[in-house]
Amino acid sequence: MREQTQFQSGFPGPETQVALVAIQNLQAKNPVLAQRALKALAARYGLTTEALLEVLGGMDTFPVPVSLPRPAPSDPDAFAPTSPAPVVLAPAPALSPPLPRELPPTREELAQSPPLPAAVPQSPLAVADRLLARGEAESTLPSLSERAFQVYRMLLALGVAWLRRTLGGRQPPRSLSQLTVFVPNDALMAALGIPSASLYRALGELKEKGLITRGAWRTAATLRGKSGVYAAGTLYGVRLPHRARRPRLEREDFAHPWRDLEGDVGRGKTAWRALRESKENPLRRDAEVLEFLLSFALPPGEAKNPLAIDSLTALLQARPADRRRQVEELALGLAKEFKDPGSVKFYAWVLWNALRAEIYGMREGALALVEWAIARVREALAASLMGSRKEGIRRPGALLAHLLKEQGLLSLLRQAPQWRVA
Template sequence: MALHQVAVEAAAERAYSPAVSEVELFCPVEAVALALGVHRATVYRAAAELRALGMVHHRAHYTTHRGRTRADGAVWAVRLRPVGGRAARLSYGFLKRAHRNLSGDVERGRTVWAAMRQSKKIPSKGVDLSFIRRWALSPTEQTPVTPDCRTSARRSLEALLDVQHAARKERSAAVELAAEALAAALRDRGGVMFYRRLLWQLLRRADATGAAPFGMVYEQARRAAADVAEGYGRRPGAVFVSRLKRAGWWREVMAAPPVRVGVRPVEA
């Protein structure tokens, strides 16, 4: 499957842990169809079949263009391994995140329709993953370069978004990776144990209610790291925690009893 191949590439470029079993991508359905040389209706049918198998979950993604709500593509959750673990499922944070500047892309001619017109001028060479890569991978993932600190921190922080998708037997490793990423991005090595506990509590929330604010935690961590990098404060860890404490879910999540959610009792 073309999306699976690109998902594997994305996981490698984002330096995901081997414990991660799912990758989220942004890519218009038309781009997938173009890559495969099929009609988009074929992609929709295949996506429905793969969804039934738990391998793929996709939804239309919306943004604002010229004052109106427009579909700007699709978001996909793709399982990296066909056996074991739960079905692919998009996270709320990834679904709500802005993935492209539609107005700017239209002005620059960076649209799927432009790519389709161009492709008609070039003889087909079979499956062409470049059509998917140009949407699903960031420029640094398509052409690896030495990242600056902010890019590296953002990429590492994405381990946070993968915790909720880890299979139960892989949760301990996923939590450890994400807690270390938080501590590194927020320059707070002494806070690893706290971040570990926060992530386990979020998993308990997800198990109990079917949802947890991993996306909000990711965004607040990213903002805190960026604020300090730009000179607004000196302790990103403290900024991060103080902002989370203002959220309505904070007390309930952190006060939840430490029931078992991994493969061993959690002492976080």
């Protein structure tokens, strides 16, 4: 009894409260482990488990878990059945709240408060209608005939669809005043179901009122064994209805590789054929019409850039074993870019002899001069695609030879000894 009184006077309340609450919670899950924890708590104060329970039972204000395990007494008279003192459970010490967990909502929670639907972008034709309504509200859209309005609406929708493909998920600039559209006119007639005369009459009206500008887009190609420059479609600059500035087409617009004409002809995908088939099976849905017209233009990620010849002088630093492969790749690339497959050997001959002239000191800067001549041929081809002449440049290889002859390099290459360079 003296030991019990001394224990009660020095009993550490808050710390023991936390321990007893933990033991009480543990009892429901693992009674054996709870018994061990109680024994360890008693040993901490130099008592047995039975003595600790006896002390706790004699304290009126101390929180004793009601479900603490009590071992069977070794002495039957040690714990005689008596009326236990009333036990008052004190509140557990305040603990910091647990961090919230991001749990997925249940089906019931979703049913009570369904999430907002994701914003679905408007169709290009719907955007075109909204732009037309804005132009009418701001009095920037001139009055148009029914046919001209129909053509203008389709060109606007095509421009919106192409702009989305180009920008991806990015927003267009606020200062945007026009859209660029590529489409063969025969395909446009097939999609709208109108004759040629009606289309060109409507296009003339739109151009006169400053809503569009247009020009033929030409490309070098070899069709049915004949190389040349062919008109592959029409490039349009389409003014937005709420803007006042007249649209323009720049040189870069015509230099862009809009269409793979050789591939389309090889697959039988021509605007003339589509026009003929549309008379039997006309396109009805707006989505089908837009997809049909967009299919003639190469997607932005598939546009083929010209062969990159940044510096032909790299052939000088290349190992002799690698030069043959590099010269062959350059010659084939030039022939493909210029649509001049019959001049592969000539391009390779120019590169080999310019390399010899550099290595053996016959003409310093020979490769740089060839590089300059190739750049001039490219510029001439781009200018011919923008011009009104239908024939364009038929033989890019001959133009390259002419430029090299003017610089005095062609005669030197013809006289150069065929010394080994690879």
